[in-house]
Amino acid sequence: MNKTKRLTQTMDYKTKQARWVRKMLLLYWMIIAVHFIVQLGSYLFLDYSASPYEFYVGTLIVPTLIMSGSNLLAELAHFKFNRYSFVILFMASTVICWMIIRLNYDIRIITALCLLPIFSSILFFNRRLIWLSFVLQVVVFFLLLAVDASFRTYLSDFDIVAIPTFLIMSTFIALIIQASGRDLLVDLYKTKRAQQELMISNAIISKMSMTDGLTKLYNHLSFQNFYEKALEYAEQGAIIHLALVDIDNFKKINDTYGHQFGDKILEGISQIITEQITANDIPARYGGEEFAILMFEHTFEEAYQIVENIRREVEKMTFQEKLQLVSVTVSIGLKSYTEEMNKDKDVFFQQADDYLYQAKRSGKNKIVALNHIA
Structure with missing residues (x-):
């Protein structure tokens, strides 16, 4: 009976996790769509220093296809290869976030977007996912720094030190939140279990007070x-x-x-x-x-x-x-x-x-x- 109960609880937990993965994928689609609309609106209605070809191909269509492709890959992994869905989910979120950062690095605060994968991983209460998200952000940051001259030129020496430091600090904050959340869940589980045991005890006592101990009929x-x-x-x-x-x-x-x-x-x-x-x-x-x-x-x-x-x-x-x-x-x-x-x-x-x-x-x-x- 206990084995069956544990199996049921595990299945329920996995079902809830799958539901949250779906919500995260939907959020990424919304981010891609909002970015597309904002970029297009900025080009059409604001002073945008780029030729139509540079904008439509280099800024709008190609980046959108790359972000959509990474999210589609995450959708496929979630549907067919559930075992790897978390890894690919956070890889996709990293691609989306850093693609947006790369296209809008003139907006100073935009680099904070790289925190999205880290803080999203808290939802799954898994320390390894938080560290995975952190590693992905650091790797992509230094990769962009090494291969993209314009990105490297835009950043100051302080930015090059501050961004990784910011990521490390945010990761530790995420770990603390995750640990606190797990403790809260454990406390809630213990409280719920105690309430269930109390309800069972009350039901037994109530039944005992209503029935005759020998015949099991009402007293x-x-x-x-x-x-x-x-x-x-x-x-x-x-x-x-x-x-x-x-x-x-x-x-x-x-x-x-x-x-x-x-x-x-x-x-x-x-x-x-x-x-x-x-x-x-x-x-x-x-x-x-x-x-x-x-x-x-x-x-x-x-x-x-x-x-x-x-x-x-x-x-x-x-x-x-x-x-x-x-x-x-x-x-x-x-x-x-x-x-x-x-x-x-x-x-x-x-x-x-x-x-x-x-x-x-x-x-x-x-x-x-x-x-x-x-």
Whole structure:
């Protein structure tokens, strides 16, 4: 069970990671689109010192194709080669960011864009991804510095030192944020687990307070609550029947064979009751050897058949005690709720109880319902 739970949690985690990868890819497409629109707008409406060919080919079309190609490669890796999707994702983000920086290095603040891959990697709570993003930014920066004379000329000596230093500092900040985030997630997980354990404990305690420990049926107090609610339904027109079931000669059985043997009988009869009633019915251990069953939405004939099945199954049941077989029987009183009982709610239970004692006084192992004795 624990192995299955861990596997499910791992699958959920991977699904969430894949969802975040998709969001990052969508963000990169938006960056590419915004850059394209801003560059085109700047050329058309601002003083842009470049020929149409230099702008449309060298500044707009080729860089956009390179950025789009890198993002398409990341999309493909995410779709078909999920194992390498993170590496290619951050490679693509590096290409996009440094392409934009290269085209707009006259804007001093634009170099801050190289922080996007580093801080994006925090989302995945993986230190190696943060270091990978850092290495990619440093490698591309020095590569541009070595091969692009105009880029190198534009940067001052201070910039050449400050940018790598800035990247290192930002990476350590990202690592601190990532570590703090992981600690927060661990604390949240522990809190959630504690809450779940508390909910389970409360549910168990609640169930224990509502059910009888021996028979696993509802206890006397729970039955009273259900009984009150059932009467409210009955006043609104619901069909309700009440059956009281008492084990015949149970005191004699306890005195003869002991209380432990009597407990076996109680468990056996409660199991029969549970098997014979429907999911809508409510069984309870009302007293020592007495059971109460509230039955809902049955015709009288159906309710009678249910208690008859219980009586018959108990009659067939035998218990082994040393070298002899012991059998037991039950007497049952069955009463249907009627409108006349609205004036006195105790009448419903009292009449079912009267029928039960009629069954016991008239020979036991029988059902008394209305004026019917069987």
